[in-house]
Amino acid sequence: MTSHFPIAIIGGGLGGLTLARVLHVNGINAAVFEAEPSAEARTQGGMLDIHEDSGQIAVRAAGLYDEFRELIHAGGQAIRIVDSQGVVHFSEQDDGSGGRPEVDRGQLRDLLLRSLPDSTVQWGRKVTGVRALGDGRHEVAFVDGAVITTDLLVGADGAWSRVRPLLSPAVPEYTGISFVETDLLDAGTRHPACAAMVGEGFFISVGDHKGFLAHRESDGSLHTYTALKVDENWLDGIDFADPAAAKQVVLAQFEGWHGTLRALVADADGAIVPRRIHALPVGHRWDRVPGVTLLGDAAHLMSPFAGEGANLAMLDGAELGLAIVNHPADKALDVYEQELFPRSETSAAASAASLSMMFGDDGLCGLLDQFGADTL
Numbered sequence: 001m002t003s004h005f006p007i008a009i010i011g012g013g014l015g016g017l018t019l020a021r022v023l024h025v026n027g028i029n030a031a032v033f034e035a036e037p038s039a040e041a042r043t044q045g046g047m048l049d050i051h052e053d054s055g056q057i058a059v060r061a062a063g064l065y066d067e068f069r070e071l072i073h074a075g076g077q078a079i080r081i082v083d084s085q086g087v088v089h090f091s092e093q094d095d096g097s098g099g100r101p102e103v104d105r106g107q108l109r110d111l112l113l114r115s116l117p118d119s120t121v122q123w124g125r126k127v128t129g130v131r132a133l134g135d136g137r138h139e140v141a142f143v144d145g146a147v148i149t150t151d152l153l154v155g156a157d158g159a160w161s162r163v164r165p166l167l168s169p170a171v172p173e174y175t176g177i178s179f180v181e182t183d184l185l186d187a188g189t190r191h192p193a194c195a196a197m198v199g200e201g202f203f204i205s206v207g208d209h210k211g212f213l214a215h216r217e218s219d220g221s222l223h224t225y226t227a228l229k230v231d232e233n234w235l236d237g238i239d240f241a242d243p244a245a246a247k248q249v250v251l252a253q254f255e256g257w258h259g260t261l262r263a264l265v266a267d268a269d270g271a272i273v274p275r276r277i278h279a280l281p282v283g284h285r286w287d288r289v290p291g292v293t294l295l296g297d298a299a300h301l302m303s304p305f306a307g308e309g310a311n312l313a314m315l316d317g318a319e320l321g322l323a324i325v326n327h328p329a330d331k332a333l334d335v336y337e338q339e340l341f342p343r344s345e346t347s348a349a350a351s352a353a354s355l356s357m358m359f360g361d362d363g364l365c366g367l368l369d370q371f372g373a374d375t376l
């Protein structure tokens with residue numbers, strides 16, 4: 001027999017979980033169908049700065065603000081910008097008064113998961129297909145052959161959303177930037193020069209259409225995104241199963257850069273992870289379709305260069321939740337989408353502009369200018 005769920009959220013990332021939580025605190029049950037087999041299946045990684053005007057609004061709507069404050073990584077709002085020779089051109093300490101505190105993404109996701117009844121998230125439920133049944137209802141098919149129906153289908157299933165085709169033919173496109181991610185564990189003790197260079201928070205070194213973006217993580221490690229403006233297939237030529245060889249290929253792009261910057265890759269511990277950066281078109285939107293909507297990356301995947309994606313996913317989740325609480329079903333989606341489209345267009349445009357500036361001909365000057373620092 002096909003099970004029916006009044007509200008089915010596809011994807012248990014930060015956006016989908018925030019929606020489920022906001023509905024839960026307002027007495028509405030929803031089911032979250034998540035492809036990963038369990039909460040522990042994948043390390044979530046990475047620090048996120050949670051903005052006062054987006055992510056924090058969502059955290060408050062979820063009734064989790066006090067618990068969120070306990071997750072804040074003290075010192076994490078520090079920012080340092082250096083050139084390719086390691087010379088510092090901008091540095092700001094975290095005095096605790098900024099509006100963008102840093103938290104560990106995995107800890108934030110755990111907080112949301114713990115705040116939901118155990119049965120809310122159904123793990124290992126990878127969606128393979130969706131179809132409209134008419135009158136606003138939808139059918140969702142899973143990889144194991146199971147099928148459910150729902151009155152309200154929410155695609156919170158990220159960049160490669162299976163729900164999006166119900167609303168829009170858009171697919172993410174490669175932005176021209178590829179990342180190689182590395183970690184230096186226990187950096188203060190084992191990699192003191194890198195730790196001293198990066199500082200306590202966020203660190204950027206850009207120039208010549210490439211650069212290093214690093215964070216001090218709450219466990220004392222340094223996580224680095226080495227960013228390169230390269231063809232979409234450039235990463236395919238690297239054997240990531242052989243970290244030493246992969247490091248050499250990446251470092252060949254940084255000849256002449258300061259040794260401590262190169263050490264972010266050269267001395268990395270563990271796996272080296274490739275990642276292509278994709279985005280949906282700026283201003284992506286769709287005509288209203290009864291009974292289905294999108295949130296987060298499924299709706300407005302953008303490059304990470306404005307630091308907005310996770311914040312917006314959570315705000316979308318909170319706003320959709322409140323719209324469902326306060327309005328009848330189809331009016332709720334109207335209300336939600338009317339705010340969603342202009343908000344995400346503004347952020348997507350900012351992310352795209354930031355990418356062009358950082359990896360353009362004079363990325364360092366552009367970045368310093370953006371931070372109000374003296375340019376070179």
Ligand SMILES: Cc1cc2nc3c(=O)[nH]c(=O)nc-3n(C[C@H](O)[C@H](O)[C@H](O)COP(=O)(O)OP(=O)(O)OC[C@H]3O[C@@H](n4cnc5c(N)ncnc54)[C@H](O)[C@@H]3O)c2cc1C
Binds near residue numbers: 126158161313
């Ligand atoms: C390198 C990098 C750095 C970033 N840094 C920042 C930052 O500093 N600040 C910031 O705000 N944002 C940042 N972002 C963006 C941020 O990670 C995303 O915008 C955010 O995770 C989107 O949340 P989401 O819930 O929409 O999607 P996701 O986090 O992608 O969650 C989607 C969920 O859906 C599940 N799923 C996918 N397909 C299916 C399926 N078929 N069936 C069932 N479940 C499925 C996935 O397993 C996943 O759990 C960064 C992104 C990248 C790539």
